[in-house]
Amino acid sequence: MGKTVAGLAIVLAAFFTLWGSGPAYAADDAVTQFLTVDKLRMSQGRGEGHDSFSISGTFNMEVESTDNNIAAHDVSLSIGDWSADFPAESWKRAGKSHRFTIRQDNVVGQVEYWVANSSKCTFKFTGVKQWLDLGLGNDDTEGDVDGLAGYVDGDEETWQMPVDLQIGDFDAGMTLEMRRSGLTLSKLDVSDPMPCLMLKSLKIVRNLKTANRDSMVFSGVVLLNEESFDPTTDAVTVDVGPFHFVVPAGSLTVSGGHFRYKGTPTGGGKAALSVDGRNGRFTIVASKLNLEGLTADAQVHMLFENAGAEWFYGITMQVNKKQTSFKY
Numbered sequence: 001m002g003k004t005v006a007g008l009a010i011v012l013a014a015f016f017t018l019w020g021s022g023p024a025y026a027a028d029d030a031v032t033q034f035l036t037v038d039k040l041r042m043s044q045g046r047g048e049g050h051d052s053f054s055i056s057g058t059f060n061m062e063v064e065s066t067d068n069n070i071a072a073h074d075v076s077l078s079i080g081d082w083s084a085d086f087p088a089e090s091w092k093r094a095g096k097s098h099r100f101t102i103r104q105d106n107v108v109g110q111v112e113y114w115v116a117n118s119s120k121c122t123f124k125f126t127g128v129k130q131w132l133d134l135g136l137g138n139d140d141t142e143g144d145v146d147g148l149a150g151y152v153d154g155d156e157e158t159w160q161m162p163v164d165l166q167i168g169d170f171d172a173g174m175t176l177e178m179r180r181s182g183l184t185l186s187k188l189d190v191s192d193p194m195p196c197l198m199l200k201s202l203k204i205v206r207n208l209k210t211a212n213r214d215s216m217v218f219s220g221v222v223l224l225n226e227e228s229f230d231p232t233t234d235a236v237t238v239d240v241g242p243f244h245f246v247v248p249a250g251s252l253t254v255s256g257g258h259f260r261y262k263g264t265p266t267g268g269g270k271a272a273l274s275v276d277g278r279n280g281r282f283t284i285v286a287s288k289l290n291l292e293g294l295t296a297d298a299q300v301h302m303l304f305e306n307a308g309a310e311w312f313y314g315i316t317m318q319v320n321k322k323q324t325s326f327k328y
Contacts, residue, residue, distance in 0.1 A: 030062065030297065030314050031060065031061070031062040031063070031119050031297070031314045031315065031316060032060060032312070032313045032314045032315070033059070033060060033061065033170050033171070033172050034059070034060045034172060034313065035057065035058075035059045035060075035165055035172035035173070035174060036057045036058045036059070036198055037055065037056075037057040037163055037174065037176060037187065037190075038056055038057045038058070039054065039055060039056045039057070039187060040053070040054070040055045040079070040161070040163065040176055040178070040185075040186070040187040041053065041054050041055075041184065041185070041186050041187070042079070042080075042132055042134060042161075042178070042184070042185045042186075043183060043184045043185075044132065044134045044136045044183040044184075045129075045183075048131065049129055049130070049131050050129055051129075051130045051131060051132035051134065052126075052127060052128045052129075052130060053079060053082070053125075053126070053127050053130065053132060054124075054125070054126045054127075055077075055079065055123075055124070055125050055126075055163070056122075056123065056124040056125075057122070057123060058120055058121060058122050058123070059121050059122075059123065059165065059167070059170060059172065060119050060120060060121070060199075060313070060315060061113070061114075061119060061121050061167070061168075061170045062119060062169075062316075063114045063117065063118070063119055063316050064113075064114075064168075065114075066114065066117045068096055070093075070098055070113060070114075071088065072088045072089075072091035072093070072100045072111075073088050073167050073168035074086070074087055074088045074166075074167075074168065075088075075091075075109070075111065075165075075166065075167050076164075076165075076166040076167075077109075077125060077164070077165055077166075078162070078163070078164045079132075079161065079162075079163050080132065080133070080134075080161050080162060081132070081133045082130065082131070082132045082133065084104070084105065084107060086102050086104060086107075086109060090102050090104060091111070097112075098112050098113045098114055098115070099111070099112040099113075100112075100113075106127060106128050106129045106130065107125060107126070107127040107130070108125070108126050108127075109123070109124070109125045109126075110122075110123070110124045110125075111123045111124075111167065114316075115318075116318035116327070117316075117318055117319075118296075118315070118316050118317050118318040118327070118328055119314075119315050119316035119317075119328075120315075120328060121167075123165065123167075134183075134185065136180070136182075136183050136185075157179075157180040158177055158178065158179060158180070158188065159177070159178040159179075159180055159185055160175055160176075160177060160178070160191055161175065161176045161177075161178045161185065161187075162174075162175050162176075163175070163176060174190055174192065174193070175190070175191050175192040176188075176189070176190060176191065177189050177190065177191040190223070194223055194224075194225050195222075195223055195224045195225055195228070195304075195307070195309040196222070196223040197220065197221075197222050197223070197302055197309075197311045197313070198220050198221040198222075198223075199220045199300060199313060199315070199328065200219045200220045200221065200281075201217070201218070201219045201220075201328065202216075202217075202218050202219075202240065202300075202315075202317065202326075202327065202328040203216070203217045203218075203325075203326070203327050203328075204216045204240075204291065204294065204317075204325075204326040204327075205324060205325060205326075206291060206294065206323065206324045206325075206326070207324070208322075208323070208324060211290060212268060212269065212288050212289065212290050213288060213289075214269075214288075214289040214290060214291040214294075215286060215287045215288075215289065216240065216243060216284070216285075216286045216287075216289065216291070217283070217284070217285050217286075218238075218240060218283070218284040218286075219281065219282065219283045219284075220281070220282060221279070221280045221281050221282070222275070222280055222282055222302070222304075222309075223280055224304060224307050224309055225307070225309075228304075228307040228308065228309070229304060229306075229307045229309075230306065231250075231252035231254060231259050232250055232252075233249055233250055233306055234249060234252075234304055234305060234306040234307055235247060235248055235249040235303075235304075235305040235306065236252075236261075236273065236302075236303065236304055236305070237301070237302070237303040237305070238273070238284060238301070238302050238303075239299065239300070239301035239302075240298060240299075240300050240301075241291065241293070241294045241295070241298040241299065242267070242290075242291050242292065242293050242294055243265060243286065243289065243291060244265060244266040244267070245263070245265040245266070245271050245273070245284070245286070246263075246266075247261045247263065247273060249305070249306070251263070252273075252275075257276070257277040257278055258274060258275065258276055258277060259273075259274070259275040259277060260272065260273065260274045260275075261273045265286060265289065267289070267290050268288065268289070268290065269286060269287060269288040269289040269290070270286065270287050270288055271284060271285070271286035271287075272284070272285050272286070294326065296316050296317050296318075296319045296326070297314070297315075297316050297317075298314075298315060298316075298317060298326075299312060299313070299314055299315075300312075300313040300314075300315060301313075315328055
């Protein structure tokens with residue numbers, strides 16, 4: 001591959017933030033479990049039991065309740081050698097919302113289930129006076145610091161940090177690549193598994209009065225194995241509910257590190273795919289569609305044929321009463 005294409009594969013591998021490997025799920029899965037860690041920061045204190053951390057992200061989980069009877073779940077979180085269990089009865093609900101909070105052993109946690117009645121959920125935990133067993137040493141001067149040979153003040157080193165989240169029946173994990181600076185580790189990107197796909201945002205507007213006037217904007221991040229994707233030969237398929245869009249092999253154009261294609265989805269209309277080679281982010285903008293049959297529960301399917309990367313993600317979207325606005 002040329003330098004531009006090879007650069008895309010390498011950059012994609014450095015910017016993805018989702019647990020999920022394809023093909024990992026059957027096409028008939030109702031709702032798929034997947035985890036995203038947006039932020040993780042861990043700091044070693046100057047004495048034992050004075051470490052701290054903060055972590056936040058999202059997870060996709062089957063909607064169990066949308067009424068006032070919503071209940072908290074047992075939660076287990078592990079980050080490296082640190083782990084904690086948060087029993088369901090210890091969580092406090094914020095009014096009639098889907099948001100629950102907890103304070104336990106110097107850890108503050110928040111989980112919001114089924115945001116706007118979609119399958120998207122959020123989590124956030126902050127801990128102080130913890131024992132994280134990071135082994136970063138008590139200074140950052142020179143030499144061998146707790147087995148990290150060659151560490152010198154001002155240098156940065158890369159660490160691998162496994163993360164696992166269990167909430168009720170939900171259970172997913174990932175390995176994050178962390179960047180060390182002094183006595184602090186900060187999330188850099190994901191190192192396992194690969195390939196990966198992250199769903200960031202999906203907005204669909206239906207025009208129920210005029211045919212063929214539905215529209216969609218879909219964005220996310222895709223991570224492919226290094227050297228596995230060549231836009232000059234690969235074909236891409238994207239499905240969102242009744243929407244079906246194929247980029248024929250060799251049809252992607254390359255310009256300034258971006259890969260683009262404009263075409264006609266199955267059933268008519270217009271659609272454009274853009275992938276930013278600098279960070280792996282992609283956007284699909286489509287209009288003049290006929291998305292008859294679309295429901296809140298939808299399958300999102302993406303295939304990079306030659307790269308051997310394929311995903312089926314089942315999601316539940318937020319829908320307004322008029323059935324004209326669908327969001328995730």
